[in-house]
Amino acid sequence: MSRRTRHGFTLLELIIVIGIIALLSGGAVMAIGGLTGSKAKASATELAGTIRLLYDSAALTGKTCRLVFELPSTKDDDSPVKYHAECAKSGLTARRDRDEELKDLRDSEKDREREKKKKEDDKRFRSLGSDDSAPTAQELMAREKSRVEEEAKFDVFSTEEIAERALPDAVRITVWTKHQREAVKQGTAYMYFFPQGFTERSQIAVKQGKNAWTLLVSPLTGKVAIVADELEVPRS
Secondary structure: OOOOOOOOOOHHHHHHHHHHHHHHHHHHHHHHHHHHOHHHHHHHHHHHHHHHHHHHHHHHHOOOEEEEEEOOOOOOOOOOOEEEEEEEOOOOOOOOOHHHHHHHHHHHHHHHHHHHHHHHHHHHHHHHOOOOOOOOHHHHHHHHHHHHHHHOOEEEEOOOOOOOEEOOOOEEEEEEEOOOOOOEOOOEEEEEEEOOOEEOOEEEEEEEOOEEEEEEEOOOOOOEEEEOOOOOOOOO
8 A cells, every 4th residue: 555645835835825815805805995985985084074174274263274186187197186275364255266266376377487587587687787786666566466465375274184185096086166167177176265154165076986975065064965976066
């Protein structure tokens, strides 16, 4: 009779088996997360809390605040969605036409770049020419313009509860407020909070694959209702 020998797993075989199990488990978790939209749901809940906190902060500080959403610039841009809070030095009003405001924002950024270049050119010209350090009329006007803009400037507002957030890569959002004709899907979007204790009527859709949740923001109370669906933007 031949003798049977019993063989066990080698260390290398065990490592390979454990690695395969880990890969399969990770894939299963990702697949389940994509099917259930768990990341989008968690992001919607977190965003709802941030909105409520910023609403309270604006009311308590007497300042106009806003939530700034940095969305992908194009459909093919796979960079994560980010948002952060900003507050002005006083209580400001928001533009009635948000689409025009976003266009003006892009134009003003270009104007600032041109103004900066002009100042640098003027400075170089004066250093080559006269030693006269008295400000010109254009410089005085520019200073006054800067002073007014500084008063209306929004600075980043951050606390432990309201900090800049980056959503998971798979999560995308669209932002609509009362003063917009269409929801913003790319670029920059704003949501304002005012010191009198109200905000804008807003809808924010948070999506992951085919799963979506819509945040409905009450303008008078700042309360947020989360609906497990992507709702259409109001047309009136």
